[in-house]
Amino acid sequence: MDRIVGIETEYGCLLSEEEAHVSSELWPAKVKNYLFRKAEAGTIDLHYRDYEEPPGNGGFLLNGGRLYLDMGHIEYASPECLHLYDLVSYELAGDDLLQSSLAALGAEGRVSFIKNNVDHHTGATFGCHENYLMKREAQFTPPILGTLLAFLATRQIFTGAGRVGQSNPLAFDFEPPQPEVQVNFQLSQRADHIVNDIYQWVQFNRAIINARDEPLADYRKYRRLHLLIGDSNMSPFATALKIGTTACVLSLLEEGHLPPNLVLADAVQSTRDISRDPTQRWIVDLENGRSIGALDVQWEFYRQAQKYLRNRSAETDWLLESWSFVLEALEKNHQSLIGGVDWITKKWLLETFMESEKLKWDDSSLQSIDLEYHNINPGRGLFFGVTAGKRIAEWNNRVRRLGATRNPPLNTRALGRAHAVAFFQKCDFPYVINWDSIACDSRDFLVMGDPFETYNEEVDRFLAKPRSPGTPIEE
Numbered sequence: 001m002d003r004i005v006g007i008e009t010e011y012g013c014l015l016s017e018e019e020a021h022v023s024s025e026l027w028p029a030k031v032k033n034y035l036f037r038k039a040e041a042g043t044i045d046l047h048y049r050d051y052e053e054p055p056g057n058g059g060f061l062l063n064g065g066r067l068y069l070d071m072g073h074i075e076y077a078s079p080e081c082l083h084l085y086d087l088v089s090y091e092l093a094g095d096d097l098l099q100s101s102l103a104a105l106g107a108e109g110r111v112s113f114i115k116n117n118v119d120h121h122t123g124a125t126f127g128c129h130e131n132y133l134m135k136r137e138a139q140f141t142p143p144i145l146g147t148l149l150a151f152l153a154t155r156q157i158f159t160g161a162g163r164v165g166q167s168n169p170l171a172f173d174f175e176p177p178q179p180e181v182q183v184n185f186q187l188s189q190r191a192d193h194i195v196n197d198i199y200q201w202v203q204f205n206r207a208i209i210n211a212r213d214e215p216l217a218d219y220r221k222y223r224r225l226h227l228l229i230g231d232s233n234m235s236p237f238a239t240a241l242k243i244g245t246t247a248c249v250l251s252l253l254e255e256g257h258l259p260p261n262l263v264l265a266d267a268v269q270s271t272r273d274i275s276r277d278p279t280q281r282w283i284v285d286l287e288n289g290r291s292i293g294a295l296d297v298q299w300e301f302y303r304q305a306q307k308y309l310r311n312r313s314a315e316t317d318w319l320l321e322s323w324s325f326v327l328e329a330l331e332k333n334h335q336s337l338i339g340g341v342d343w344i345t346k347k348w349l350l351e352t353f354m355e356s357e358k359l360k361w362d363d364s365s366l367q368s369i370d371l372e373y374h375n376i377n378p379g380r381g382l383f384f385g386v387t388a389g390k391r392i393a394e395w396n397n398r399v400r401r402l403g404a405t406r407n408p409p410l411n412t413r414a415l416g417r418a419h420a421v422a423f424f425q426k427c428d429f430p431y432v433i434n435w436d437s438i439a440c441d442s443r444d445f446l447v448m449g450d451p452f453e454t455y456n457e458e459v460d461r462f463l464a465k466p467r468s469p470g471t472p473i474e475e
Contacts (some may be wrong), residue, residue, distance in 0.1 A: 001084045001315055003247045004133035004412060004451040006065075007091050008241075009232055010073040010126040011098060012114035014371065027111050031101040032058060032069055032436035039104065041097060041405065042067065042423045047432055060421050060433045062406045063093060064414025073126055074098065074113070079414030079449045082131075084244045085399060086409050088236045092403035095376040100405075108377060116161065116233045116374035117189035122368040123167045125193040125206075128232040132225040132247060133217065133451060134168040134448035138254045140290050145209075146263030146287065149197055151249050152208050152387035153231055153264060153271040153300050154294035157282060158326045159242040160275065162343030164350070164361070164370045167192040182278050184361035185350070187343045189231045191275035194387040197267045199295045208267060216435040225250065229271065233385040234374055236396045237340040241326060248305040257308045260302040263287040298327055325391065339388025339396065346373050349382055413448050416455030423463045441467060 010380055011028050011179055035041040042061035047067075058068020065078030076094030077455040081087040090101040096149045098113045118125050186192075206255070212227040224472035227246070233239045252258050263286060269286040276295050277283075282294035302323050309316055329336045337344045359365070375381035388396060413436075420438045424431045432439040438459070439445035446462045448455045 001087070001244060001247045001319075002082060002313065003250065004080050004082060005087050005243055005247060006078050006080050006127040006131040007087065007243070008075060008077045008127070008131070009094050009115060010075045011376075012073070012116060012119065012126065012127070012374075012377070016110045016167070024067065024113075025069075026059040026076040028069055028072065029195040030105065031098060033112075034101050034105060035067060035097060039101065040425060043431070043433065043435075046386075046430060048189050050326045060417060061097075062418055062421055063404060064408035064412075064418040064421075065090060065093070066435075067094075071126075079408050079418070080163055080412040081409050081454070082216070083111070083416075084204070084240055084319065086244055086248075088399045088402040090241055090409070092236060092400055096402070096405050098475075099376055099378075100173060102377075108379075112375050113381065114371060114374045115234060115376050116371065117231050118163055118167065118193075120165065120371070125190065127190075127206075127228060128230050128245065129226075130227040130230055130243065131211075132227075132250055133215070134225055134250060135222050135254055136215075136219075136223050138223070143255060143263060144258060145198065146190065147258045147330050148249065148253060148264045149208055149267035150264045150284075150297055151246075153267045153283070154228065154274060154282070154297040155245060156191065156229075156231075156243070156271070156274060157294050157298065157330060157339050158337075159230060159238055160191075160341075160343040161189050161231065161233055161374070161392060162187060162346040162370075163189045164366045168278070184278070185347055186275040187273040188271070190229055191271050194229055194268055194271055208271065217451050221450075230307070231342070231343050233373070235340055235342050235388075235392070236399045237322075237388075237392045238342050240395065241397075242321060244315075245261065245301070245305075245323055248309055248316070248319065248323075249301055251309060252304055255308065257304055261286070261288060261303050262275060262292075263298060264299060282412050295327060295330055302327060321393075336389055337392075339386045340392035341375075342383075345383065345386055346370065349373065357446075366429075389423070397447065411454065413451045413453060413455055416453075416459040418455060419459045420463065424458050427467075429467050433445065438462070440465075444473050 005232055011026055036044040036059055039341060042059045044056055044059040046055055060066050068075055078090040081090055102108045102111055163186055194208055195204050198207050198209045198211050206228050208229045210228050215222045217222045265285040265287050274282045283291050284294060285291050306320055333342050338348055339345055350369060353369060373382040378384045408414040420433060431439050436449055437445055437447050441475040
């Protein structure tokens with residue numbers, strides 16, 4: 001992949017009837033406190049990060065990532081990763097941190113963390129945000145942006161997590177939603193909640209691309225592409241496809257090799273139409289008046305990636321081979337993607353249950369099955385009971401790495417940050433840790449503006465300076 005990438009995952013929290021009287025925000029706070037105060041998984045923030053993140057709300061981890069509370073949810077942000085294998089491993093580390101905490105607290109039977117994106121009861125959504133470092137000089141003209149949006153709107157045919165039913169969130173201008181045809185099942189959990197193509201705000205006007213220019217790196221060299229459209233995936237294979245194919249398309253963008261004439265007439269409407277299409281033909285309208293299938297759009301991007309990116313690395317070749325395998329299977333053999341593509345896996349589980357119990361799509365029990373698919377507890381989550389084919393199973397099993405909760409990637413800025421986290425755990429110095437800097441005492445700080453550098457030696461020298469414990473840091 002050779003591109004700095006990170007992923008942020010918000011987790012739902014599901015309580016048993018025994019815990020029903022407890023606030024849904026209590027257990028996320030308990031787990032956060034356990035990880036930082038008992039398990040010593042990282043260093044807690046000593047300062048306000050903004051008005052919604054007071055001291056103690058979260059902190060950076062020994063693996064270089066970050067864990068904190070966001071609007072009552074636990075959110076885990078992976079460390080910066082340079083390779084696809086690392087990215088998927090460190091994304092899974094968030095699951096391992098939370099599940100091991102519940103086990104240590106004796107709450108596995110009463111509390112579950114759910115890696116999904118919708119609340120069937122309230123209609124709320126919570127996110128899985130992708131972050132891709134890009135060259136500052138990359139051109140984002142309207143045709144280029146339109147082509148990128150076409151890729152993002154159509155990739156859900158293999159990245160979607162699937163959901164029962166539908167949501168009708170109000171648009172930013174608060175126009176009441178129009179009556180809609182009942183939707184039994186759709187590909188994406190986020191599709192119904194995306195109301196704009198490109199926008200800066202997150203909470204009230206979710207866009208496919210968040211326009212905030214916050215590179216968390218040297219502003220002169222880099223920009224950060226922040227995507228809100230993606231679902232949280234239970235299948236590590238699906239996560240690899242989601243991140244890997246997008247990274248390939250961004251390389252095509254930077255090098256001027258995007259496929260021509262693939263701008264959608266309306267990327268937001270196409271996103272929703274693809275997700276809800278029960279025929280799985282997934283036809284979308286282009287700006288030039290033509291119509292095309294989402295599968296054909298993906299083949300166009302694949303062919304460009306195969307032409308210009310093949311043989312750059314073994315990882316890229318694995319990704320290209322897996323991309324074509326999935327596109328061919330979407331045309332001819334959905335069964336071969338069970339365990340690899342989440343929406344196909346979930347739909348198969350639901351239909352199997354419906355057939356055995358003689359149920360229809362409007363049965364409320366299906367929402368519970370939908371939710372349990374995303375339970376990160378291997379002993380309870382329905383995803384873990386599915387047997388995948390060899391290609392998919394090998395990846396899903398191989399990419400899980402126990403040490404990823406406490407050891408950082410060795411080839412990015414996360415290594416230096418993790419070194420600082422371990423140091424501050426063992427001393428009484430006041431500190432501030434950010435994605436692109438660390439600070440200790442009131443005047444001394446180290447800028448880490450290049451995510452491709454480890455900063456290991458620089459952090460060593462910085463931490464070796466004489467210090468005065470207890471000196472407050474001015475923010």
